Amino acid sequence: ISMCVLLRFVGPSDNVYSCSFVQMLEQRLGNAFDEAQDKVLETYSRLSVEIQSVSQDPGSPSVTLVYVVKNQDNVLNGTISSGLLNQLTAELVGYFLFYPPLLHITCTLCTNIF
Numbered sequence: 001i002s003m004c005v006l007l008r009f010v011g012p013s014d015n016v017y018s019c020s021f022v023q024m025l026e027q028r029l030g031n032a033f034d035e036a037q038d039k040v041l042e043t044y045s046r047l048s049v050e051i052q053s054v055s056q057d058p059g060s061p062s063v064t065l066v067y068v069v070k071n072q073d074n075v076l077n078g079t080i081s082s083g084l085l086n087q088l089t090a091e092l093v094g095y096f097l098f099y100p101p102l103l104h105i106t107c108t109l110c111t112n113i114f
Contacts, residue, residue, distance in 0.1 A: 007099040032096035036084040
């Protein structure tokens with residue numbers, strides 16, 4: 001199950017469709033999940049984030065990311081992923097991403113929601 005996050009206020013100079021932007025956010029989301037694991041789990045496994053799609057309406061500062069969280073080659077259940085990230089405040093997630101999140105949900109067809 002994919003996860004969605006809607007970021008507010010992505011700067012007009014950020015090319016949200018570039019590989020470097022996507023890789024940067026995959027790493028930052030991974031850091032947020034690492035922090036969430038440290039907070040709630042006694043065991044630690046290296047989670048990785050794979051962004052599946054990025055979308056932005058023309059002229060809008062908001063960006064929607066659809067991603068999955070992996071533990072090695074296994075995709076984590078969306079409920080587990082969401083539960084982990086929800087251990088952090090929106091402010092802390094924004095700190096890791098460098099962009100404030102507006103919404104974070106578990107879904108199968110995220111792009112149809114926004």
